[in-house]
Amino acid sequence: MSKYSEQAKELLDKVGGSENISVVTHCATRMRFVLNDTSKADEKAIEDIDIVKGTFTSAGQFQVIIGNEVASFYNEFTKISGADDSSKDEAKEAAKQNMSLIQRLVSHLAEIFTPIIPALVVGGLILGFRNVIGAINLVNDGTQTLAETYQFWSGLYDFLWLIGEAIFHFLPVAITWAIARKMGTTQVLGIVLGITLVSPQLLNAYSVAGAEEIPFWDFGFTQIDMIGYQAQVIPAILAGFVLSYLEIGLRKVIPSVVSMIFVPFFALIPAVLAAHVILGPIGWEIGSWISDIVYSGLTSAFGWLFAAVFGFAYAPLVVTGLHHMTNAIDLQLMSDFGGTNLWPMIALSNIAQGSAVVAMIYLNRKDKQEQQVSVPAAISCYLGVTEPAMYGINLKYLFPFIAGIIGSSIAAVISVGSGVMANSIGVGGLPGVLSIQVADILAFCVAMIVAIVVPILLTIILAKTKMGKDAYQRLGK
Template identity: 30%
Template sequence: MAMDYKNGAKEIVENIGGKENISGMTHCATRLRLNLKDDSKADTSTIKQIDGVVNIVNKAGQYQILIGTDVPKLYAEMEKLVGDEKTDTSASANNERSSKGIVNNIFSAVSSIFAPLLPALAGSGILRGLLLLFAQLGWLDETSGTYQILTVASMSVFYFLPVLLAFTSAKRFGADPFISVLIGASLLHPDFIAMMGDVGNGATTTFLGIPTVLMNYNSTVVPIILAILVYSYLYKWLDRKIPETLKLVVLPLVSLAIMVPLTTIAIGPLGVYGGELIANLVNWLIEESSVLAGILVGGGWSVLVSLGIHWAVNPIMINNVATYGFDYIVPFTFACNFATIGVALGVFLKAKDRDIRNFSMTGVVTISLSAIIEPLVFGLLVKNKKLFLAQIIGGAIGGAYLGLTKVYTNAFVFGSVTTFPAFVGENTANFINAMIGLAISFVAATILGFIFARKDEKLVSD
């Protein structure tokens, strides 16, 4: 039975300490993420009993309510009750959360900036993988108009990533979203790109006599986020100082006149080099010890998910795909997901209780089709440490093989059967090794799950 989102939202607000206790609100793919002024006012045990609530995680500076893929529908009802001003999670909310730590605030910011873009990134990535597959099979001619138009459809989200991130960053940091989009679009304007000529990145020009290094900002992640973070402070200052009668014209005028040059002169190049440094460091570590990376990420990803801090790694994967066209980390998350499927199947084969068998099989189908592992993680693994260990071992073994064979994806996707096209590339062995690695995770976890599960295993409620 589907969740009654209107009543569910009402019950959550009532038991969270009222809307006055919510300083900020957002959501990701499966979780309603609330920033509370006083966590002690939240009646966690009662909220867990609300129809549709899978679990509660109070980590990374947020009170996270796990709902599932229907969380946007609940969020829409929450907005009606809480008010639009609380969905920004910026301004005063940031000040209230400062005491909870910089790291927690970073996790929260990353989540709210990237979560709205995940469907677009995943869908585009799968379309790109299918195009490559169809071209290899001879079903599509790479010179045909059909192929080229669909290629544009699949790659636009990456090319215009600065524009999309400008919008979500503005919503997070409390800046004007449409002026922020214009700042991002300015970096992709054909005339701006033409200024680089044949030199490309590193070409120079001047602005009011100030030397300016020109960069190609399409498919970049860090520069626009930094730019909008800086702009949020300028915007709030201008909003306070400019009279209401002049805001319509003066505020956007001053914003664009200051932020576009400032971004091209200082913020943009800093962001590009900083983003490349982080990505290169991660990729270097993977190249130097890919097996160890596979063990750590493949085995530990579910732990990060259970804590709600896996978002800290997602931008690195997105940046790799956008910048280089491939990523080594995404396959390790596949290993985690297929190990989770394996444990659930092992429990299904071993347990006799009808409820836990139904729950396990539902989890198998859900992950296979949508890559959502949270229900199984919270409903099964965190309540049975042996089964959690089985999942970690399965993910680590499969991740080690994926690391050893340097498996990559050409898109940022979540690990499921439906996202297999992301492994398709010019190297056929990449797809084969991916299937072998995921089979290793699945089989190992299934066996261990069967061994560790008890015949009288029960679906324990909190």
């Protein structure tokens, strides 16, 4: 018998039995249920199961936080429950029956970026490591970088850009592939479409202003500029959806016996043409407009206010799932301004929520059962995974969550007020410092200290107020 058998049986009973499960799957830390009747799930009883770190409902799914053991627990649960071992895509489709229009739009955006987040995180770490060896004067009394002093580090610095370029400059390839994957269309066509947006034969869009002559395709009656869309998000999203909808529409009208020949042909060529004639230029303008507004807002005289609001609201956005929208904005800022001033605030929000959990570890230091949840939750939060901390501890008590968002807001004001910029999206939490541009590392560290100290102190103070006492009484502590 597996060590998870009893807990799996208990969870099955508390979610309403096998007959109440439409779909069940898992992600990195959570079990994801689409339930036929959500009212049958006993959340309080589920949270009392030893292995469970917390529960919440998001995007039409009832989610149970397990932690790093989720894959092994999930295998045992499906064996006992007999529930369908459906794919994540099937789970999401089943969940959409419980979602509003806005939730569906956010879900679509999340499904585009979620598959490519691991690459973006790796890219952020690589750019951060290149910072350390090629941009910080660490040797010869602080006058030279490692890359300037040693051939090995110089070679490594140049080599790592091979990966960084593949991730960020060729980002449209990943986006168009992710859209094809999400839409259930031919993924290799999405890859081909993405390559046509970043092909080496195209003039990099960022070089247009300084180019003496722009190459073009000459069709006799018209000409099309050969301009690429390296690192661009909106053009890739528009082109990817056009390709997918063309393929879906063509499959409905072209006989299946010849569809393998004609569907890719009549879907890909018009999509590529539309991407370079219409969608690319329009998407470029839209992306520039969005990034200009965000960047101008954060660098204006009222940037502190924008930062305060964003720092306060980011964690609640995570609860709703709306935080996925920031990925597209971050990437657009990176392509237009060579960095993002939004990402540092996200990393600080993670740190603030983790710090609130640290305070709860201190306050509940005699509660050994809760320590099993709070200690791993704080560690994962400091490393950028916030769900166990937020749902397992902070939202359950509420007052540490409030302390966290207040601390995040203050830290965000310091970050934006100091002009902190990140080279890229990276690992959230404490490792986020690796993504920060060298000139801004000290200011970001100050903001990090605030994101650690303020939530800890506020959580301890709020625990002694009526809000804290009511929370303890409500939870029977």
